[in-house]
Amino acid sequence: MNYETQLKGDEFRSADFEAGDEALARRKRMILIVAAAAILILGVVAFKLFGGAGGDTAVGAGDQQAQTVTVAIARPQDVTNMVNATGSIGAIRDMPVGVVGEGGRVLSVRAEAGDWVTKGQTLVVIERSVQAQEIAGLTAQVEVARADARLAQSNLDRAKALVANGFVSKAQIDQLSATRDAANARTNVAVATLNQARARVGRLDVRAPASGLVLTRTVEAGQIVQSGTVLFRVAEGGRLEAQARLDEGALANIRVGTRATVTPAGSTRSFEGKVWQISPVIDAQSRLGIARIELPYNQSLRPGGFATVQIAAGDTTAPVLPESAIQSDTQGSYVYIVDEKNKVQRRAIKTGSVTASGVPVVSGLAGQEKVVLFAAGFLNPGEVVKTKIQQSGAAR
Template sequence: MNPCFPLLIRRLALICLSLTSIFQQSLAADGSGQPTIAALTVTTTLARLDDWPVAIPASGSLTAWQEAVIAAEIGGLRVVALTADVGDQVRRGDVLADLSQASVRADLELEQARVEQAQAALSEALANGERARNLAGRATLSGQESKQYLVAEETARANLAAAEAQLKGQRIRLDQTRIRAVDDGVIASRTVTLGSVVQAGTELFRLIRQNRIEWRAEVMAEQLARIRPGQAARIRLSEDVSLDGVVRLPAPTFDPTTRLALVYVDLPDPGAAHAGDFARGEIIVGQTPALTVPESTVVLRDGNRYVFEVSDDRRVIQRKIGTGRRAGNRIEIVAGLPTPAPLVESGGAFLNDGDSVRVVPADPLTMGRP
């Protein structure tokens, strides 16, 4: 006899035993004796209780917190230099533009000369006044002449004060030829061009003060009652870009046309936000417990949402549920799940009510992931 033949017999016996075990595991659990083929191999998960924020959805425009208009305080002068443009970050007092100073400097020199004349006249008047006081009551100087000298001294003082005031005014005009930023911020617009002659009060620049952008969210009356200053907010600029904000002030009045009220939300770090954008977001008004499951657990069919519960006999029970809030890859279940039970974690779209499934342990590398 071939010595390898017994070894082959033993191997065939082991294969038969394995096939018999697999066949027995596939028999129906109801005792009918008929084999049942598993529709799907699945992993299960349990719903868990989390503390989730309660959010009020809102939408609205992004606007500047405050704008500052930078205008010319002196007129009839030509713009000779521009040192700032739209988008520039500036500090309070920075020079944004220069106006021609030639005529202002000429007037300044004229006023300086007048001050010197008034100082000379005052020196003469002081000397005459001192002599009049020394000769008071003597026959060499009449009372009327003495009074005239004293009046002339006071007049000379007043003339010098007037000349100095006019000189100060010309110095202010000279300083006004340099257009400066009135606050820290970013230049939002520029309406002046090089070489143009500006008039007093003409707007030259517009500044977003301190580069602060706010979200003006629109909410309804019943929502406004739950909003308080200091509450957190999340603003979505796009699918990938979101910002954190803080409620600064709920508006005290409603728009009579739309019956909506504004909520002013500060954005401490505006990032990619720009004034004039439109954004959607939510205002966080509190936290409540939430029964949550992975989003992959929920199946959408015919406009309804379902989960598949795995029973003790490895058959699935289709349960219609109601859903609420979402956070990351989890979703809140608000109705339809009477008791905690194992749920099909993924692949429910391929199952029907009553299907038999094969349950395998979850991958330990993915367990506990949010």
């Protein structure tokens, strides 16, 4: 190999190196272009997902993680304060009806529990055979006394006719007059004794002292009863009542004539009534008094039964919330509100009695706060949330 041949080989190797460097540069440019495109695509995706870059992106991410809660602005509204109580149902006038006479064997019973009776109606007939014979004897004595009185009057009349002829003296006339007066007096005594016996027999029958509803019956035919034995209990006029037991504070807020709703135990039906009497004393042991609520008669109202009572205790204006919004712990009742920064805050409140519209908040809320309605137990003070506002009526 000569020098010329060696030179041409070096030229060929130099051309190959230059071609390889150019290909490597093209590959690097392609990689840079693809990387730039990938970065641009990721930026667009990030902007779509987080709503922007830098600080705005961080806020958007926090919003995505915050839970959504339903809130309502519980504006003040007119509500009726209700006092809740328990009590029993009974008759306003529960009359015991029994034997007022001497008693005896019962022949028949003419009333059942649940019957309506009228004043003077015979409820029980008691055997009276002995008393009937006594009346017969007294009746005969009255007839004898009347015959003696008639004879004495006749003797007096004849004597007076003979006075003018001098056959009868004035003294004899006076004596016959006294005999006549004594006979009339004996007649009156016999009649009074007969009437007394008849009155005793009349008292053997047990009669209703007033019209009303028979509540109980404790007598059967053939039973021997004595004077003073109670055989029936009658609700005068069928008038019933609920006796609600209330504390001193509740009693102070109600008045005679206040309307009330009574629901018997085990029943879904309620009955409207009104307070007709408020206990003038408080039980020293239980510290409770009684409000007596008059009710119209209904077969579903059974005296002696248990009932729940709601008494209207006046109107007030206050925010009203559903029971789901009210929380409580050892510190008392509270709600969660959401401030202008969407942060949860705890607010202590004082509630009134539950009404049909919800729970009135008598203190703690001004009526403009956004109150969390549901799932407040899963929140913590200071937590950031997203809110969904429920319109008026939602807080009911």
